[in-house]
Each structure stands twice: as structure tokens, then as C-alpha cells.
Amino acid sequence: MVLEQVYGTxxxxxxxxxxxxxxxEGKITVNKRDFEGYFPNVRLRKLALxxxxxxxxxxxFDIYATVQSGGIAGQSGALRHGxxxxxxxxxxxxxxxxxxxxxxTRDSRVKERKKYGQRGARARYQFSKR
Numbered sequence: 001m002v003l004e005q006v007y008g009t010x011x012x013x014x015x016x017x018x019x020x021x022x023x024x025e026g027k028i029t030v031n032k033r034d035f036e037g038y039f040p041n042v043r044l045r046k047l048a049l050x051x052x053x054x055x056x057x058x059x060x061f062d063i064y065a066t067v068q069s070g071g072i073a074g075q076s077g078a079l080r081h082g083x084x085x086x087x088x089x090x091x092x093x094x095x096x097x098x099x100x101x102x103x104x105t106r107d108s109r110v111k112e113r114k115k116y117g118q119r120g121a122r123a124r125y126q127f128s129k130r
Contacts, residue, residue: 006089010082012107015070019082021090024062030079031066044076051084051103055094077107 010017028035067075084103112121
């Protein structure tokens with residue numbers, strides 16, 4: 001079943017990505033900016049495009065994405081999650097490959113809150129006996 005446009009939502013930490021895959025030659029736009037301009041770090045770009053590389057679909061889709069909240073690393077992870085979900089909507093036979101690589105699982109690790117009477121989430125103030 002070939003669709004004109006497919007959609008996937010991805011999440012990581014506080015970041016949320018809305019990803020639209022359209023048939024094309026591999027142009028990627030994130031928040032109306034060029035992909036390389038939005039993610040200047042090569043590692044984050046590779047992380048985001050991993051589902052497309054592993055399924056060999058990198059040059060078959062144009063990607064339009066909007067990402068909100070979180071930092072740049074969380075947004076990259078959210079984009080990866082969204083791309084993987086959209087690929088499954090496009091072609092259900094890719095699900096097994098993406099699932100084995102862990103791209104369809106939402107990474108649920110978030111920042112732990114600071115507790116009162118402590119310096120941070122786990123760090124305490126130094127104990128003084130005298």
C-alpha cells in the first residue's frame with residue numbers, strides 16, 4: 001500500500017517530533033530549516049537518520065519534520081523515533097527490522113526531579129559530624 005504522505009510522532013526526553021515522509025529524493029527539512037543547519041553535529045545527524053539507513057530508504061523520501069521542546073540531542077532522538085514510526089506506516093514489512101534495532105521503542109529516560117534538602121536529584125550536601 002503506497003501512500004502519498006505518511007506521518008509518525010516521535011518522542012525522547014521532553015522533545016516531540018512530528019515527521020512527514022513524502023516520496024522524493026532525500027531532502028530533509030526540520031522546523032523549516034535545512035537538516036545540516038539544524039543539527040550541526042554529525043553524530044546527531046547519523047542518530048536521526050539511522051532508521052532510513054538501516055532500511056536503505058535514505059534517498060526514497062523527502063522528510064518534513066517539526067520538533068519542539070527539549071535539547072538538540074533529545075530532538076534528534078525524537079526525530080529518529082518519528083521516522084521509524086512513519087516507515088512502519090508506509091511499509092509494515094519493515095517493522096521487524098526496525099523493532100530489532102530498537103527504533104520503535106520510546107526511550108523513557110527523563111531527567112529526575114531535584115529533591116528538597118538535597119543539592120540535586122541524588123546528590124546530597126556534605127555531612128559534617130562537628
